[in-house]
Amino acid sequence: MTAVATSTLHVTKGHGTQNDFVLLDDRQGVVDLTAHLVRELADRRGGLGGDGVIRVIGTEHLPEGAAVLAEEPGARWFMDYRNGDGSVAEMCGNGVRVFAAYLERLGLWDSVAELAVGTRAGVKRVRRVAVPEGIGDDVWYAVDMGRWFLPGGEAAVANGVDAEVLVAGVDVARPGLSVDVGNPHVVLALQDEDELTAADLTRAPVVTPVPAHGTNVELVVPLGEDRDPDGTVVGLVRMRVHERGVGETRSCGTGACAAALAVRSWAGAGAPDVWLVEVPGGTVRVTVLPGGNVELAGPAVLVATADVDLSALR
Template sequence: MSIPQHVVKAHGTGNDFVVYADPEGVYEPTAQEVRRLCDRHFGVGGDGLLRLAHPDDVSDLSDEQVSRLRSAGAEWMMDYRNADGSLAEMCGNGTRVTALFAQTMGYMEAPGGRPLKLGTRAGVKTLSSLGEVEGLGRNVFHIDMGPWKAGETHAYEVTIPGHEGSARGTFVDMGNPHVVAVLEDATGRGLAADSTLPAVSDLDLTRKPVVDPVIETDQNVEFVGIDAIDERAGTGRAHMRVNERGCGETLSCGTGLCATAITLRRITGVDEWTITVRGGVLVVKVSDDNVELTGDACIVGTVTLR
């Protein structure tokens, strides 16, 4: 088995992972091993697996990719696998969990110390440790998620098997693909007028949402309700649920939170959003060429595999 005997169970606002360090590059997992470990009945259980390794020891990266990560200052790489064993480009919650784990291993400085430049398949992400932040958690990290791209507003139709109705979705590229659909608007601005799906809380996301036109890479789909907007402060509040490719509904999705804030900014002009997911509360700030995510991470414990 190409998995170490001891692994860690951790989560970022409920988005949970099996985590381990591989500083020698000898524990690259197979897809079957990932599926077994992430199985919630027969394994440790998780939405995915996080392997902390040096970029040179991640076999699917090209020499050019490794060189780019190294030249950008990334000594460590978040090798992230979805629960079904597939490779993933990026995971916002996973970066915070990886940073907290790196901190416990002595690979990242304590809160207030030097930021960690973490390699991902979507490039280098810079994480700063903030420690305890009221309203967000005890082990809060700020992530510079870097640039983003978005397609035409409401260009996709989103439906859910078993539910009547549909909503319009907007494509956002956060290094991984997302389609964001706004289903509710409590502000009275009519920003969810195109949706005939049920309320966000009433959705059955055990069924994989259908996106039309089809996106060949598959995608995460976010379903959003707008709760409030303070135009004077330039802030808003929203809630969101997500179905992630490769693992189904999760309690949180960091890149999905960013995609949600990007979409909300486009239709409201508001740059900063406090977003509640089933696993907690996070803050996202969006500019024309960058997005920042702030939220908590937690290590649950260490597991000895047999």
């Protein structure tokens, strides 16, 4: 579809546990969403500011949409997600919840029903869920993130590692475990919360072997286990993350899944299937589902709307 020139772009600002996004409604695919425009919108001083840009577009208007519609004809809307540096990303776990909240506001989704969202990592299914006891009062959404796997295979499971990660502020390189949740992650455990605080994520961690397409890196400190009011055993993890194409963010949904899955793998047989992951921006819940899928649940908040003067962007 031919892009249409416009001088003003109506956008919405939203976040999921302070992983924040600029959202735009482009159902017909008429906005020329270039990498340059994404960078300018995401710029925190010269633009609106965000970790990324999310476009609502009709699934049929993107080349990737054909595979999505073949998988699920009901996936009418595609989450076209771009990192803050303008690069295209497969998925964003916090972003897809914010996307769902945005569709709800636009009147494109009745949250009584399940929502099928098209993404570059396949179809993701979203539903409204109750907020866990004692964790704020924002509206929560749960997303079936699809299948996950450990790229290192059985050897990585047996050894607990398949990579080495050097993080500024951490005295030596640490072993890491690769986890794929529709996009790539490497998770490493630190000794304690002091070491987690000392880590310098203003610089990208150095991962060996070097991932072909880059990777997100999660630094985690396991915090033991607790029990839900219904008696379910819940694992607890604290995390910081350096996101590919962005830098450190306040939260990363797929990263929270990767963190929980890595700690669960390290814990071995009998480890919980439900995890609360604490990130600087809040708390999300990760649930390992039967059949090899993983679910991410957490809040989504829409905080503002704005009309961006495109001529004012550099």
